[in-house]
Amino acid sequence: MKTLQTFEPEPALGGLAHTPADRPEPILRAGNTNCGGCGMSIGWQLLSRAVADRPVQLVIPASCSIVTAGTYPFSAYGAPIVASTFASAAAVASGLAHAARLNGEKTRVLCWAGDGGTYDIGFATISAAAERNEDILFICYDNEIYGNTGGQRSSATPQNAWTTTTPGGKDVPKKDLLGIMAAHRIPYTASVSMAHLDDAHRKLEHALATPGFRFLHLLAPCPTGWKSEPAESVSLVRMAVDSGLYAVYEVFDGNRVRINIDPTMSDSALERYIASQGRFRKGHADLKALRGEIDASWRELRARAGWASEEATR
Amino acid sequence: MSAELISANHAAALATILAARANRTARGFGSGVYPITPQTESIERICEETFEKGHVVRVESEHSAMAVCMGFSLGGLRAFTASSSNGLAYMAENVFAAAFYRLPIVMMAVNRTLGPPWNIWVDHGDTLALRDAGWIQLYCEDNQEVADSVLAAFRIAEDRRVLLPAMVCQDAFILSHTMMMTDLPPQAEVDAFLPPLDLPHRVTARPLVVGGLDPPRETEVHRRQHQEAMNAVFEVHEEVRGEFKRVFGRELPPAIVPYRLDDAETIFVSMGTTAATVRQVVDAARARGEKVGSLRIRMFRPFPEALLRAAFAGRKRIAVLDRDLSPGLGGIVFSEVRGLADPGALVQNYMIGLGGGDVRAEHIERILADVRARERAGAPEFVEVGG
Numbered sequence: 001m002k003t004l005q006t007f008e009p010e011p012a013l014g015g016l017a018h019t020p021a022d023r024p025e026p027i028l029r030a031g032n033t034n035c036g037g038c039g040m041s042i043g044w045q046l047l048s049r050a051v052a053d054r055p056v057q058l059v060i061p062a063s064c065s066i067v068t069a070g071t072y073p074f075s076a077y078g079a080p081i082v083a084s085t086f087a088s089a090a091a092v093a094s095g096l097a098h099a100a101r102l103n104g105e106k107t108r109v110l111c112w113a114g115d116g117g118t119y120d121i122g123f124a125t126i127s128a129a130a131e132r133n134e135d136i137l138f139i140c141y142d143n144e145i146y147g148n149t150g151g152q153r154s155s156a157t158p159q160n161a162w163t164t165t166t167p168g169g170k171d172v173p174k175k176d177l178l179g180i181m182a183a184h185r186i187p188y189t190a191s192v193s194m195a196h197l198d199d200a201h202r203k204l205e206h207a208l209a210t211p212g213f214r215f216l217h218l219l220a221p222c223p224t225g226w227k228s229e230p231a232e233s234v235s236l237v238r239m240a241v242d243s244g245l246y247a248v249y250e251v252f253d254g255n256r257v258r259i260n261i262d263p264t265m266s267d268s269a270l271e272r273y274i275a276s277q278g279r280f281r282k283g284h285a286d287l288k289a290l291r292g293e294i295d296a297s298w299r300e301l302r303a304r305a306g307w308a309s310e311e312a313t314r
Numbered sequence: 315m316s317a318e319l320i321s322a323n324h325a326a327a328l329a330t331i332l333a334a335r336a337n338r339t340a341r342g343f344g345s346g347v348y349p350i351t352p353q354t355e356s357i358e359r360i361c362e363e364t365f366e367k368g369h370v371v372r373v374e375s376e377h378s379a380m381a382v383c384m385g386f387s388l389g390g391l392r393a394f395t396a397s398s399s400n401g402l403a404y405m406a407e408n409v410f411a412a413a414f415y416r417l418p419i420v421m422m423a424v425n426r427t428l429g430p431p432w433n434i435w436v437d438h439g440d441t442l443a444l445r446d447a448g449w450i451q452l453y454c455e456d457n458q459e460v461a462d463s464v465l466a467a468f469r470i471a472e473d474r475r476v477l478l479p480a481m482v483c484q485d486a487f488i489l490s491h492t493m494m495m496t497d498l499p500p501q502a503e504v505d506a507f508l509p510p511l512d513l514p515h516r517v518t519a520r521p522l523v524v525g526g527l528d529p530p531r532e533t534e535v536h537r538r539q540h541q542e543a544m545n546a547v548f549e550v551h552e553e554v555r556g557e558f559k560r561v562f563g564r565e566l567p568p569a570i571v572p573y574r575l576d577d578a579e580t581i582f583v584s585m586g587t588t589a590a591t592v593r594q595v596v597d598a599a600r601a602r603g604e605k606v607g608s609l610r611i612r613m614f615r616p617f618p619e620a621l622l623r624a625a626f627a628g629r630k631r632i633a634v635l636d637r638d639l640s641p642g643l644g645g646i647v648f649s650e651v652r653g654l655a656d657p658g659a660l661v662q663n664y665m666i667g668l669g670g671g672d673v674r675a676e677h678i679e680r681i682l683a684d685v686r687a688r689e690r691a692g693a694p695e696f697v698e699v700g701g
């Protein structure tokens with residue numbers, strides 16, 4: 001029998017998913033029950049590689065990713081995990097981070113939360129931990145719904161998307177959480193694309209190494225809730241980036257904005273992104289209006305980053 | 315020892331600071347704090363303190379105050395918070411969670427009326443609403459007992475046979491804001507009384523999920539273990555009382571506190587400061603030759619059923635005074651103790667001092683007359699005491 005300690009590079013993600021260069025075992029172990037093509041699973045593999053041999057403790061609030069752990073006494077996670085109440089990840093992590101600091105331990109304390117636990121119920125707690133500049137890396141894997149409870153809307157759900165509580169499509173747009181977190185003037189805020197591995201890895205490493213409150217946003221396709229093909233999760237993110245829908249950028253100390261990927265603003269990528277997901281079929285997505293909103297948000301982002309406007313460069 | 319004229323809030327804070335220091339050679343101390351009248355003074359005093367190994371997080375809500383304490387405790391620190399009334403209601407989800415994680419967090423709870431409409435005075439309904447949260451609950455009668463119970467609560471909660479959080483409850487304003495001479499022991503004595511905390515299930519580098527998913531079978535086991543830990547509290551509490559006496563030279567009150575009970579045929583049952591007023595009436599009745607006594611419940615969780623049953627044996631009339639109301643039922647203390655009396659004994663419930671009314675001897679005398687004149691128990695009685 002093969003022991004768990006010998007790993008062969010997985011063909012997925014060109015061997016990046018797990019290699020002998022990673023920590024002795026992945027944070028997300030094989031045999032977990034996540035759906036096929038789950039963006040959150042891919043996120044774990046990215047994090048696992050960046051964490052490498054750093055000692056970490058993770059706090060996971062109620063969400064799909066705590067179901068991932070499996071039932072007591074088993075664990076699909078190869079790292080110490082505290083399963084917190086839904087709203088409390090950032091507060092529990094604050095306590096753990098101080099406990100480590102007071103005892104001279106190098107442990108990095110992370111929160112790994114869904115959009116519900118971040119944008120909605122956990123928001124006051126996260127805002128407070130950011131204001132206190134707690135030494136926490138908070139990662140929001142955003143599948144744009146309450147996945148665990150069967151796909152209800154959150155304030156991260158995009159406009160026009162069908163969910164079980166917005167059967168006619170959501171009537172208001174997504175909250176700009178990255179902007180809100182950056183406005184806390186925390187040391188580091190960034191969006192992470194799982195379709196751009198080098199950029200993703202660099203950001204995770206930077207976020208892990210930086211002291212103080214850091215916030216990463218990971219667009220995490222959810223084939224089950226998005227009604228998309230499991231095999232297409234990474235390409236969906238690429239389409240979201242290429243179309244300009246998902247802006248990949250980072251903000252240092254809340255004021256230095258750096259755009260990491262200058263998208264082609266592809267209309268066909270936007271069309272394919274919307275057409276590949278059943279959740280937009282019932283919601284009558286208006287591509288023209290969406291394009292207008294994307295362009296407007298990019299004008300704003302470019303201005304914040306000190307870039308010349310698109311019109312001027314073209 | 316040095317006696318000081320201080321409020322119960324101040325006393326709780328000083329006791330907590332001593333307990334915090336006592337863990338300086340281990341992993342230290344942590345507190346998550348949020349203000350609410352009438353508890354605020356206690357956390358303000360903790361915020362004024364500089365700890366050699368400790369940290370206080372000023373959070374944005376009670377829900378997070380308990381969550382931060384859970385983080386501290388999971389990291390192996392001695393942890394404390396304080397709250398009251400709506401703060402406890404807001405915190406409730408994490409109050410349960412702290413117990414389910416089996417964390418020996420100590421919370422000082424000032425009993426205050428739940429609102430709206432807002433009322434800042436004493437009522438036990440706030441902590442009694444959390445009686446099923448899996449915490450040890452101690453209800454105090456004076457400032458000395460508050461200070462002593464905070465020290466004892468850490469020792470009981472952290473005992474390996476227990477590992478449960480503990481709530482030290484005290485009456486709003488009557489104690490929280492009233493100055494009484496209170497003895498606080500020197501640090502060396504507290505160091506001798508409180509061993510450094512070594513939490514067996516502290517989160518380390520070991521891959522392990524704390525608080526993940528429990529299928530029914532595991533929950534059955536975990537709930538049974540919770541019950542066993544609660545049952546161990548009686549024995550541990552007695553041991554701790556012995557240790558307390560040995561180290562500090564002072565008595566820590568027992569789980570239920572009797573007063574002139576010996577041959578009493580009619581007894582009062584109460585919690586908190588009501589018992590002090592009851593004692594005056596007992597003395598007056600005894601002077602009249604009436605066989606009257608009092609029983610104060612200090613430990614409400616675990617529920618001292620065996621002790622109460624023994625104390626109720628032979629009593630003919632029991633007046634249960636509740637400073638709380640479970641609408642649609644009556645008094646919560648009454649509902650728990652009524653079944654422990656001898657068959658045929660008359661057990662009558664009186665709701666008195668709801669919303670912080672001033673319970674005076676004349677009100678208790680009226681209850682005594684009522685319970686003695688009754689042929690049978692009736693519906694819970696509301697005794698109005700006014701402002």
Ligand SMILES: Cc1ncc(C[n+]2csc(CCOP(=O)(O)OP(=O)(O)O)c2C)c(N)n1
Nearest residue numbers: 062063064086114115116117145146147148
């Ligand atoms: C206080 C509280 N309210 C509601 C729930 C039920 N609940 C569990 S997970 C969840 C949704 C989680 O959504 P999200 O954070 O986006 O994570 P996902 O499941 O999508 O990964 C909800 C509503 C709960 N556990 N606790």
Ligand code: SF4
Nearest residue numbers: 035038064147222224
């Ligand atoms: S429901 Fe979505 S987020 Fe949850 S495990 Fe399945 S694919 Fe992943």
Ligand SMILES: [Mg+2]
Nearest residue numbers: 114115145147
């Ligand atoms: Mg989600």
